[in-house]
Amino acid sequence: MSPQSSESSESALPPEQLPPVAGPLTGNEPPGPPRSSIFVKELLRGSAVTTILAIVLAMIVGGILIALTDEDVQAASVYFFARPGDTIVAIWSSVSGGYIALFRGAVFNPTAADFAAQIRPLTNALGFAAPLIAAGLGVALAFRVGLFNIGARGQMLIGAMFAGLFAFNLDLPMWLHLPLTLAAGIVGGALWGGLVGLLKARTGAHEVILTIMLNYIAYYLVVWMIRTPGLLQREGTNQPITAATPETAQFPDLLGPEFPRLDWGFVIVIIATVIVWWVIERSSLGLRMRAVGENPHAARAAGISVQRIYVYAMLFAGGLAGLAAMNQIQGNVTTGFTAAIDAGIGFDAITVALLGRSRAWGTFAAGILFGMLKAGSFSMQAQGIPVDIVLVVQSLIVLFIAAPPLLRTIFFLPKTDAEKAAKARAKAAKRKAVTA
Incomplete structure (x- = not known):
């Protein structure tokens, strides 16, 4: 069967059986992404999420430093391969104890005698x-x-x-x-x-x-x-x-x-x-x-x-x-x-x-x-716990806030339009340099 006959047979199909055509010249725009997806993407790109994740990441790094400087963790890590559970328990105790103490000293102390002392x-x-x-x-x-x-x-x-x-x-x-x-x-x-x-x-x-x-x-x-x-x-x-x-x-x-x-x-x-x-x-x-x-x-x-x-x-x-x-x-x-x-x-x-x-x-x-x-x-x-750990946490928070691309890379967050444009320009420049 020749191509001409196939085209004529396709054109003979009724309009309701023809494949849909979409595009800027047809007046039928393709459907865009759902609003929920756009909202989630913009939320993940926002400064509020970036700030929260910077604080979380700084707390994680601070927890690692707390564990590394804890004497019980250092003692348990000597026989880690024989009894790894002891090291894990010591790490958990040091990190959780440090941040619980931070919470008690900064927000609320449930062990205090009265309500006034608890919220002090x-x-x-x-x-x-x-x-x-x-x-x-x-x-x-x-x-x-x-x-x-x-x-x-x-x-x-x-x-x-x-x-x-x-x-x-x-x-x-x-x-x-x-x-x-x-x-x-x-x-x-x-x-x-x-x-x-x-x-x-x-x-x-x-x-x-x-x-x-x-x-x-x-x-x-x-x-x-x-x-x-x-x-x-x-x-x-x-x-x-x-x-x-x-x-x-x-x-x-x-x-x-x-x-x-x-x-x-x-x-x-x-x-x-x-x-x-x-x-x-x-x-x-x-x-x-x-x-x-x-x-x-x-x-x-x-x-x-x-x-x-x-x-x-x-x-x-x-x-x-x-x-x-x-x-x-x-x-x-x-x-x-x-x-x-x-x-x-x-x-x-x-x-x-x-x-x-x-x-x-x-x-x-x-x-x-x-x-x-x-x-x-x-x-x-x-x-x-050394008080310098808190200073390290503060510095890390500012570091991660000042480097949003690093934070987005660590947590696999969607890139902003400006970052996408910069990446596209870098690729174009590299391609131009290779062809030249």
Whole structure:
């Protein structure tokens, strides 16, 4: 039978027996994937799943380190091939015991005598989180404007210095003394941060170099002032420490004396989070800040004063770091502060902002997580686990958050469109190089 006869016989078939035809030129588009599949794929690509998996993976690696440093595990591993069950039991006991101790010290302690003692770990974690959140908000806000602010430490120190100079020696009622001390600290941090923005706007100097140098200047300035009588040094002593925070300038306890770590400073941090979210996401100033952060050249062409936005951003960032310092000296350390009042919070704020993806509420949640890890680390240390394990877990969380392709490869998650396009470009370039 010839091809012509087969074609004529096929064309003679009735339309309902012909195979369906689909395509952009026929008007019959092929059916797309189910909505449920699209939803699951987008969910797995989302930042929330990535963040959760980063925390889980960091906990797994932390568990391995706990097991490797445990003496019982090391002793049982000597005769692993003779009795492997002993090693497995020792590993389980060390890892589960460590993370149970972390939970008891950070969230809830079911072995405590009463309910107040049971929930005290959570209040302690929130108290530790308050300055981390405040400083993290300052770093995150600068990130959104395209500025890498690593000067939160210096801004905290200058904020504490302003409070000590201009507010500690006043004799005022609490309703006036407390907000005045808070305002002095915020203004001090804002001025120190604004100096960075001004220098960058006027001279074009890089903010990383500026903040690093200003951190050293702030540190040695505070060291000198707390060692000099008549400035910040406590009267009647030659120790490098300031006078105690006046009682009228201290944050009152939020839930009573049974929970001394949690005070009204945490409420102020929540208010600051709302303000930062509104400024960045809802205000016209935030629109200009985001535009500068995305592309300063396009923002300048659109009529936005990039230099002014840099100054505004660093003023806000420094003020939030000053708020973190006030959470320290008005809540956590009220017996007098030294040049170590920042307690590493200025640098931890960078990791908090990265984990929160430079979003206000993401930074808030990341600060609470880090506060829990810090509060729980003391319970872990009581179990004989090195406190450095918690620092390793924190670092791994940030590492995995900063490398989403690595995380997607480990957990076999679907790649994003940008990653697919980059892979296609790499293949095309390789193919072109081979053919050339």
